[in-house]
Amino acid sequence: MSGYRLPLILIAGWLAAAPGVSVAQTAVRPQPLKSGIEFTGPEVRALQEDEFANPAMLWITRGAALWQQPVGPAQQSCASCHGDVATMKGVATHYPQIDKGSARLINLEGRIQQCREVRQQTAPLRYESEDLLALTALVRMQSRGMPLAIEIDPQNRRHFERGRELYYRRVGQMNLSCANCHQDNWGKRLGPETISQGQGNPYPIYRLEWQTMGSLHRRLRACLSGVRAEMLPYGAPEYLDLELYLAWRSGDLPIETPGVRR
Amino acid sequence: MAARISVPQNARRGDNIEIRVAIQHPMETGYRTDDNGTAIPKNVINKLVCRYNGVEVFRAEMGSGIAANPYLSFFIVAANSGELRFDWGDDSGATGSERASIIVA
Known part of the structure; x- marks a missing residue:
């Protein structure tokens, strides 16, 4: 019987990769959705929640x-x-x-x-x-507490697909994609850090490491630098496509702006 | 230099009241270099003074060990209604000030 198993898996794999398959089948959100604030320590959480002390x-x-x-x-x-x-x-x-x-x-x-x-x-x-x-x-x-209302339609689908492709594309000397860390391994440890889901809901953020405020594109550049890939200029079309994919991927996570992160 | 000041609007005479100050500032340590290897000169807010109706009630002298965008919290005793005035300056000569009023009953 086991001889019949392999072809079935291959067919399933082919179906998933086939063009024209709906968004839900080819792009995945992490389950359950978790804001990056859940992966930080109590001090960072307290700093974000204090309307006065929050440096942002x-x-x-x-x-x-x-x-x-x-x-x-x-x-x-x-x-x-x-x-x-x-x-x-x-x-x-x-x-x-x-x-x-x-x-x-x-x-x-x-x-x-x-x-x-x-x-x-x-x-x-x-x-x-x-x-x-x-x-x-x-x-x-002004939209704090509200989830993003992003719908993938014929107008933005091309950008969404390109964003998704970038999300899963391995890049840099480390040969890692966004998904390798933030989709497949979130919640696990990477050195002293817990890998987050890489959600964009708190941006722009005050990052303690930067000692200042930064945009989502700065964070994307920091990740690309981390995997030793080429960093694109701020506002690059590729980053915008990725931003659209991330917006879809954040599902019903509420906007946290202005967030604080390590 | 954006700044945020938190002073209670009302207080009772003799109360200990919390004053909070946050100032947007890079607090450049002087130990860093830019992309070309040139040293970035030290530039920190070196002094902050709080005066309560003209009388100095709090003074902070800061150095390069303080993180960017310093946030200070301290307590003073509510005495009379009036004004709290905050003045600060950095190594580059830039200064800033803020004021807040308080009603003491």
Whole structure:
């Protein structure tokens, strides 16, 4: 009987790899979903939960000032159009999304940059600059506690598939994919650390190792550096695709921005 | 330099009240080098003073052992209604200040 087993497994493997199979069969979420905060120690958790001691709140304070600051020839601030920042509640749950005008995938940082260039008619902020981190964190914090509302549709499917492909592609001298650690081995130890699921729900984060705030793309670059692979520039299309895949993969995990991590 | 100050709005005379201060600052130690190997000069917030209605009630002198974005917490005794004023400065000569009012009954 055992002679019949192998072909069955092969067929099952072929089915899983066949094109046109639904998203649920080819892309997997970790079960159960766990935020990275569950893998940190009690000190880090306490720091994130304390609204005052959380160092990321300094960037929120900075972001709130920037929100009101008029810039550009028309002296328009974010508040001139959007009013109170509280009106941004829920907005971040739809990013990354396809920008209707350019038909390109953009994340929240990209939308803020677009607002600055097109509406405020001023120079875009440097990706990973203090000001862009501050504004991104401020806007995303308005959706704190809400899960992302990402749906994979014909418009973004190509990006999603490419993101998934990147997630499972082995790269660098260490020849590791994202999935090798964060999908297949989360919860296990890697030296002194417990491997997390690599969820993007707390970003932008204050990382103690960085001693400052950083974006999801900075974290992706740090991981690529860790496996000794080539780091792409901030805002690279590959990172945006990966960000879309990660957003889908985070399922109903609530946004934690501004998070604190080791 | 963004800063956050936490002072209770109301207090009873004689109460011990907690004051919390957080300042956004890299607290550059002077021991690091940039990508080209050039030493990054030391730049830390070296002094922070808290005055309560003009009287100094707390002073911190900090060095390179303090992490970036320093967070300080200390207690003072509530005496009279008025103003708490915070002043600080770093090695580069940059200064910052914040104020908060308190009502003591």
